[in-house]
Amino acid sequence: MAARRLLTSRTLIGLPGGLPGxxxxxxxxxxxLQVSRNVGHWNKDWKPKPYPVTPEERAEAARKYGLRPDEYxxxxxxxMGYGDYPNLPVVSAxxxxxxxxxxxxxxxxxxxxxxHVDFDMYGLDRINASQKMRFSMQQYALSFFGVMAVSIGIYxxxxxxxxxxxxxxxxxxxxxxxxxxxxxxx
Amino acid sequence: xxxxxxxxRQLLVQCxxxxxxxxVYSQYLGDPAVTPDHTKGPTFDPLYGYPGGRKERVMIATxxxxxxxxxxxxxxxxxxxxxxxxxxxxxxxxxxxxxxxxEKHTYLNCxxxxxxxxxxxxxxxxxxxxxxxxxxxxxxxxxH
Numbered sequence: 001m002a003a004r005r006l007l008t009s010r011t012l013i014g015l016p017g018g019l020p021g022x023x024x025x026x027x028x029x030x031x032x033l034q035v036s037r038n039v040g041h042w043n044k045d046w047k048p049k050p051y052p053v054t055p056e057e058r059a060e061a062a063r064k065y066g067l068r069p070d071e072y073x074x075x076x077x078x079x080m081g082y083g084d085y086p087n088l089p090v091v092s093a094x095x096x097x098x099x100x101x102x103x104x105x106x107x108x109x110x111x112x113x114x115x116h117v118d119f120d121m122y123g124l125d126r127i128n129a130s131q132k133m134r135f136s137m138q139q140y141a142l143s144f145f146g147v148m149a150v151s152i153g154i155y156x157x158x159x160x161x162x163x164x165x166x167x168x169x170x171x172x173x174x175x176x177x178x179x180x181x182x183x184x185x186x
Numbered sequence: 187x188x189x190x191x192x193x194x195r196q197l198l199v200q201c202x203x204x205x206x207x208x209x210v211y212s213q214y215l216g217d218p219a220v221t222p223d224h225t226k227g228p229t230f231d232p233l234y235g236y237p238g239g240r241k242e243r244v245m246i247a248t249x250x251x252x253x254x255x256x257x258x259x260x261x262x263x264x265x266x267x268x269x270x271x272x273x274x275x276x277x278x279x280x281x282x283x284x285x286x287x288x289e290k291h292t293y294l295n296c297x298x299x300x301x302x303x304x305x306x307x308x309x310x311x312x313x314x315x316x317x318x319x320x321x322x323x324x325x326x327x328x329x330h
Binding site (some may be wrong): 016037060161163164165166167168169170171172173174178179181182183185186 | 209210216222224225226227228232233236238239240241242243246261264284300301303304305306307309311312322
């Protein structure tokens with residue numbers, strides 16, 4: 001219960017409503033010195049706990065994030081994980097029902113709903129990863145690389161086929177060869 | 187190399203396209219065998235077809251003069267002496283460079299004559315290539 005309240009208060013403050021918190025963090029981010037995203041005001045209590053090993057730790061972590069133990073699955077603990085933060089299925093905000101009465105309509109999310117690790121990427125103004133694309137990825141790849149291959153092929157094919165005036169190269173006296181005019185020799 | 191141009195060439199030959207089109211068309215889509223290579227010099231003997239010989243081109247500016255004038259390498263051609271004169275005139279009268287009109291026009295006329303000579307060399311090469319092709323075809327016909 002307390003953990004859930006902490007979760008929602010983090011999302012409330014971490015969103016663009018926490019603009020005063022964003023400004024000091026933006027400058028090092030623009031310079032590329034900052035490698036972590038900005039969530040505005042940060043509290044150390046919000047940091048996920050270490051990866052849960054025992055079933056009791058897993059149950060406690062699932063309860064903390066508002067999930068059932070059977071649907072709770074953390075990221076793999078291979079050094080690139082997020083501790084005990086759950087690995088949720090990606091459903092972008094744009095793909096959610098626009099007519100449902102959400103608690104937070106600008107995020108299409110209800111109170112207490114677990115938030116994806118990359119939720120700032122899947123918002124309404126960002127990527128819709130769950131949309132049905134018109135063509136398959138193979139078709140997209142074929143179109144892109146086909147156009148690029150044709151362009152590059154045309155470039156390299158025409159590289160030695162140049163427009164030019166109907167003249168032979170300029171004659172320089174230092175070549176060692178004898179050059180003639182078109183007048184008869186006296 | 188034949189390449190895709192061969193197909194286009196065959197199509198145009200079937201349409202009875204005139205063969206005396208521009209040099210670039212002739213080189214890539216027409217007949218490359220009778221088109222001179224604009225990156226290389228003449229391939230035939232320069233005195234071939236001139237029983238009276240041809241006058242040689244004379245270099246008037248010496249290497250010491252060109253080096254003394256610090257003439258750029260791409261201007262050390264058969265008009266270099268006029269280039270040096272023009273540059274000397276400019277160096278005397280600058281910024282009233284309009285006073286060097288005579289030297290400038292002498293130099294540019296020499297450069298124009300040099301360009302016309304390059305055009306003539308290209309045309310001579312083209313006619314000799316066509317003649318060689320005709321001779322080869324006549325020889326091939328006589329062989330049958």
